[in-house]
Amino acid sequence: MNEPIIKVQNLKKYFPITKGFMIKKHVGDVKAVDDISFEVYRKETFALVGESGCGKTTAARTMLRLIDPTEGKIEILGQDISNYNRTQLLPFRRKMQIVFQNPIGSLNPRMTIGQILTEPLLFHKIVETKQEAYDKAIELLRMVGLKPYHMDRYPHQFSGGQKQRIAIARALSVDPEILFLDEPTSALDVSVQAQIINLFLKFQEELNLTYIFISHDLSLVRFISNKVAVMYLGRIVEIGDVDEVFENPVHPYTKALLSASPIPDPKIEKQRKRIILTGGVPSPIARPSGCFFHPRCPFKTEKCEKEYPKMYKISENHQVSCYLVEKEGV
Amino acid sequence: MEPILSVRNLSTWFYMEEGVVKAVNDVNFDLHENEVVGIVGETGSGKSVTVRSIMRLIHKPGKIVSGKIIYRGRGKEEDILSLPDDEMTKIRGKEISMVFQDPLTSLNPLYTIGDQLMETIIQHQNVDRKTAWEIGVEMLKKVQIPEAEKRMMAYPFEFSGGMRQRAVIAIALSCNPKVLIADEPTTALDVTIQAQILDLMRDLQKEFKTGMLFITHDLGVIASMADRIIVMYGGRQMEVASAEDIFYNPLHPYTHMLLRAIPRLDKKQDKLEAIPGQPPRMIEVPDVCPFAPRCPRRLDKCSKELPELAEMEPGHYVRCFNPVVESEKSEAITNE
Numbered sequence: 001m002n003e004p005i006i007k008v009q010n011l012k013k014y015f016p017i018t019k020g021f022m023i024k025k026h027v028g029d030v031k032a033v034d035d036i037s038f039e040v041y042r043k044e045t046f047a048l049v050g051e052s053g054c055g056k057t058t059a060a061r062t063m064l065r066l067i068d069p070t071e072g073k074i075e076i077l078g079q080d081i082s083n084y085n086r087t088q089l090l091p092f093r094r095k096m097q098i099v100f101q102n103p104i105g106s107l108n109p110r111m112t113i114g115q116i117l118t119e120p121l122l123f124h125k126i127v128e129t130k131q132e133a134y135d136k137a138i139e140l141l142r143m144v145g146l147k148p149y150h151m152d153r154y155p156h157q158f159s160g161g162q163k164q165r166i167a168i169a170r171a172l173s174v175d176p177e178i179l180f181l182d183e184p185t186s187a188l189d190v191s192v193q194a195q196i197i198n199l200f201l202k203f204q205e206e207l208n209l210t211y212i213f214i215s216h217d218l219s220l221v222r223f224i225s226n227k228v229a230v231m232y233l234g235r236i237v238e239i240g241d242v243d244e245v246f247e248n249p250v251h252p253y254t255k256a257l258l259s260a261s262p263i264p265d266p267k268i269e270k271q272r273k274r275i276i277l278t279g280g281v282p283s284p285i286a287r288p289s290g291c292f293f294h295p296r297c298p299f300k301t302e303k304c305e306k307e308y309p310k311m312y313k314i315s316e317n318h319q320v321s322c323y324l325v326e327k328e329g330v
Numbered sequence: 331m332e333p334i335l336s337v338r339n340l341s342t343w344f345y346m347e348e349g350v351v352k353a354v355n356d357v358n359f360d361l362h363e364n365e366v367v368g369i370v371g372e373t374g375s376g377k378s379v380t381v382r383s384i385m386r387l388i389h390k391p392g393k394i395v396s397g398k399i400i401y402r403g404r405g406k407e408e409d410i411l412s413l414p415d416d417e418m419t420k421i422r423g424k425e426i427s428m429v430f431q432d433p434l435t436s437l438n439p440l441y442t443i444g445d446q447l448m449e450t451i452i453q454h455q456n457v458d459r460k461t462a463w464e465i466g467v468e469m470l471k472k473v474q475i476p477e478a479e480k481r482m483m484a485y486p487f488e489f490s491g492g493m494r495q496r497a498v499i500a501i502a503l504s505c506n507p508k509v510l511i512a513d514e515p516t517t518a519l520d521v522t523i524q525a526q527i528l529d530l531m532r533d534l535q536k537e538f539k540t541g542m543l544f545i546t547h548d549l550g551v552i553a554s555m556a557d558r559i560i561v562m563y564g565g566r567q568m569e570v571a572s573a574e575d576i577f578y579n580p581l582h583p584y585t586h587m588l589l590r591a592i593p594r595l596d597k598k599q600d601k602l603e604a605i606p607g608q609p610p611r612m613i614e615v616p617d618v619c620p621f622a623p624r625c626p627r628r629l630d631k632c633s634k635e636l637p638e639l640a641e642m643e644p645g646h647y648v649r650c651f652n653p654v655v656e657s658e659k660s661e662a663i664t665n666e
Contacts, residue, residue, distance in 0.1 A: 051520035159608045160373075189372035190547065191624075194591035194604035201601070216521060219550070223593035223602065243598065260525035261595050262550025266573040268596065269554035276529055277522045280490045 003078060004039035005178065005210050006046075006063070011036050011072035013055075013062045017285065030284050032058040034234035035072075040227070042177075043204065045211040047221040047242065049257070050231035051281055056214045059231070060180050063212070064096055065089055077177070094124050097171035101183035103163035107155040113166055114151035117141070120173050140169040144199060161192035168199065172207070182214045197224060218261045222246050227317075230254045233284055233292040235308075240318030250320040252297050291322070299324060332402055333360035334541045335384070335426075335509050340397035342376075342383045349614040353379040353392070355565045358639070361509065364539040368556030368573070370546060372609055376565040377545045381511045384543075385428055386410065386418055401425065403508040424454040427502040431514040433494035437486040443470075443497050444482030447504055454505045469500040473530060492523035496530065503534060510535070511543045516551065528554060549592055553577060561585050564610045564620025567639055571646040581642055581653040583627045619650070627652045 014029040033055045040046040048056040062069045065081060074082045081092055100106040107116060117137035118130065127133045138148045144165040155163055164184060171179055181200065185193040197220070203209055215221050221228055222242055229239040230253065238251040249255045256275040263269060277296045282288055288295050294304040303323055312325040337359050344351040354376040361367050369377040383394050399410040403425045410421065430436040438446060447466040451457065457465070463482070470478035473496040486494055495515060502510060512531065516524040528551065535542050544555050552559060552573070559576040561569040561584065569582040580586045590603040607624035619625070622632040629652050639649040 051522065161608060189609060190549070190592055191372060191588060191605035191609070194602040195606070197593075197602055198604050217593075218521070219593040219595040222595055223599055246595070256522055258595065260521045262548065262554055263594060263596050264549035264553050264577065264589065264592055265594075265596075266553045266556075266577055269550075274525060274529070276526055280492055280523060281520070 002041065004075075005042045005077060006040040006212070007073070007075035008039075008059075008063060009037050009073040009075070011059065011062060011074060012070045013058050013067065014070045028285060031234045031287070032284065033062060036229075036231070036234075036236050038229055038236070038239060040210060040212065042210055043208055044227060045204070045213050045225040047213045047215060047225035047228040048231060049215060049218060049221050049228060051216060051257075053233075053281055053284060054231040055234040055284075056231050057182055060098070060182060060212055060214055064098060064180060065092070066098075094174045095176055096178045096180065097174065097176040098180040098182060099164070099167050099171050099184045102187055103160060103167050104155070106167055107163060107170075109155055112152050112154055113137075113141070113146075116155075116166065117151075117170055117173055120170060124174050126174060136173070137169075140173055141166075143172070143203075144169045145195075159192075160188050161195060164188060164196055165199070168196075168203075172203065175207075176209070178210045178212065180212045180214070183216070185220070186215070186217065193220075200224065218246070218258060219263075230257065233281065233287055235292065235321070237293065237322070238318075238320045240314075240320075244315070244318045248318075250314060250318075250325060251293075251322045252299055252324070253293050254320075256296075301327075331362065333362045334402055335361040336398075336400040336402075337380075337384065338398040338400065340380065340383055340399065341395045342379050342388055343393060343395050345391045345393065346613070351612045352615060353565050353612060354383065357397075357562075357567055359560055359567070359570065361541045361543060363508065363541050364536075365558070366535060366542045366544055366556045368544045368546065368552040368559045369562060370549060370552050370559060371562035372547060374564075374609055374612060375562040377562050378513055380562070381428070381513055381543055381545060384410065384511065385422060385426060401509075420454070423450050423502075423507070424505045425507055426509040426511065427505070427507045428511040428513065429495070429498050429502050429515045431517050433491065433498045433518070434486065436498055437494060439486055442483050442485055443489070447482070447497075447501050450501050451504050465504065466500075469504045470497070472503070472534065473497070473500045475500070491519055492526060495519065495527055499527075499531065499534070503538065503540075506538060508541060509543070510540045511545075513545045514547070515544075517546070517548075524551070531555070549589065561588075564615070565612060566620060567647070567649060568621065569646075569648050570639070571643075575643070575646050579643075579646075581646065581648045582621075582650050583625050583652070583654055584621045586654045587626075627654070 011033055012035055013033040014031050016026050017028045018024040019027045048059060050056050061067050063074050069082050073080050076092055114137055117140055118133040121127050121133040121136055127136055141150055146165055185196050213225050225242050228242045228245050229236045232253050238245060238254045249258055256277045259275045279296055290305040290307055291309055294300040309321045309323050311319045311321050313319050337357055340354060340357040342354040344353055357380055371377045382388055384399055388394055394411060401408050401410050444466055448462040451462040451465050466482055467478045470481055475481050475496055516527050546552050556573050559573050560567050563584050569585045587605045591605055605624055610620050617636045619632045619637055622628050632651055637649050637651045639647050642648050
């Protein structure tokens with residue numbers, strides 16, 4: 001087996017909570033990402049799923065080194081970049097690009113599409129001259145299904161789906177190997193979502209891209225990804241091959257998430273047994289003792305309240321952090 | 331039985347500087363007691379403007395240019411659009427109430443949940459504060475908010491998103507309305523919370539026998555909620571049928587394609603069939619089929635005339651010159 005392209009080990013990101021005006025006292029932490037580990041191989045699509053506040057976006061931003069990790073290792077293409085400084089990171093910025101959820105916020109309204117697309121090319125010295133940059137930008141526009149005459153337009157002249165195409169073209173302009181997709185279609189209509197998703201699949205095939213796909217839409221995750229990690233309050237509760245996890249979920253939270261995701265089929269919807277969880281996600285500042293999920297868990301035992309369960313291996317490609325595995329011996 | 335609410339030839343236009351935005355055109359439907367009618371459509375399809383017109387919440391530059399909205403809940407036929415303002419105030423919140431998408435903006439941050447609940451109750455039910463308080467507590471219990479008495483005194487910011495939406499539902503149902511309009515009530519919520527709220531709405535709708543208009547862009551949500559579905563596109567109804575017919579026997583090319591463009595949780599799919607092109611711009615559109623530019627089944631006349639919303643099968647209405655026929659559907663299934 002080849003080497004993983006991304007290797008994350010015991011990654012933690014804590015945001016300090018301070019009190020006081022002049023003298024700031026450190027009174028606690030928001031443990032946004034708390035000890036997550038996983039590996040991603042080339043040309044895979046690895047999905048991070050979970051509800052708002054589970055730490056999926058923070059995990060991705062830390063891996064991109066847009067924010068600094070508190071602890072842990074981030075290995076990209078064999079190098080641990082977790083302590084690299086700005087200059088050392090520069091070549092990795094080229095390798096890793098991100099497409100954000102909101103294309104309106106991620107494109108500068110005062111720059112034309114041409115400027116948006118040529119800037120990274122010139123900055124990373126991928127091309128020598130402005131003319132070459134211009135030519136490459138036109139090629140990028142063609143790749144994402146836009147036309148050369150769009151070069152002189154401004155972002156506000158495009159629809160949401162077209163803006164997202166531009167954001168993708170910009171991300172691809174520096175020939176990255178890894179693309180982080182942070183809810184790239186949740187601002188788009190369903191009919192346009194399918195266009196963008198198909199575009200991602202096409203580029204993965206043609207350019208050998210590796211995707212980190214962040215989403216709360218499990219149907220979409222099932223469609224696009226190979227592997228999935230389900231996060232809850234900063235930790236991974238279940239991780240594995242997407243078909244295995246979705247067809248045989250073990251963690252009660254994964255089960256609840258899957259049963260809560262609507263299926264566009266009225267007969268199935270009427271017959272489905274739903275696990276309706278009580279309450280909401282607890283605050284990440286005051287997480288419950290033991291397993292973080294136990295206050296909402298229909299199968300909780302005494303042990304769950306005391307100690308956080310370790311990761312149990314169910315099969316080669318499926319791990320879960322839940323005591324149920326011990327009890328039932330899945 | 332007579333429907334509780336009938337919308338006839340409703341058109342709502344917005345007079346902008348750039349031109350006229352024909353947001354809703356010639357919409358017709360009925361809502362019966364104890365029935366859930368779903369309206370699905372993408373951004374700009376006119377679904378929200380339709381229900382806001384029913385509540386008469388259209389402000390300048392918008393204008394309801396034509397149509398009738400017949401309400402039969404008060405023992406007689408009344409056209410909501412020709413009622414005087416003070417009569418309309420008696421209908422809003424009492425006879426027809428509405429749950430909006432974002433509970434943080436539909437609640438007033440300066441008043442407690444109890445105040446806001448009691449305001450509606452006192453306004454419409456002619457009771458004193460003490461009784462209103464009791465009804466309020468009862469409603470919060472109905473929507474499964476724990477420690478209801480204590481929660482009456484809480485402010486909206488003290489509630490989580492799901493709890494806020496429960497409170498909004500409590501307010502909406504507090505006067506036992508005959509029609510409840512829910513405009514994307516779970517879009518701002520996480521999926522486990524969405525499941526809770528949908529479950530609650532289903533139960534309460536059955537208990538109160540409310541006629542419900544449920545608006546969403548999520549075909550999964552609509553499949554679990556609606557008895558009948560209206561599919562809207564470009565400000566017009568494209569297909570109206572029972573939920574089963576919309577999902578298993580779609581006749582309009584748009585519905586047909588939309589269903590194949592969404593990923594499914596319960597199936598392994600090889601590809602999504604995207605609908606090419608962009609949703610229409612709504613300014614100064616001619617009266618032709620709005621889906622024609624994106625439609626693979628387009629005929630010459632599609633971009634010249636507007637097809638009628640015709641009853642192709644009993645109870646199944648389609649606005650299309652060239653609907654999807656049976657043989658092609660079975661072919662599509664064997665391809666899968």
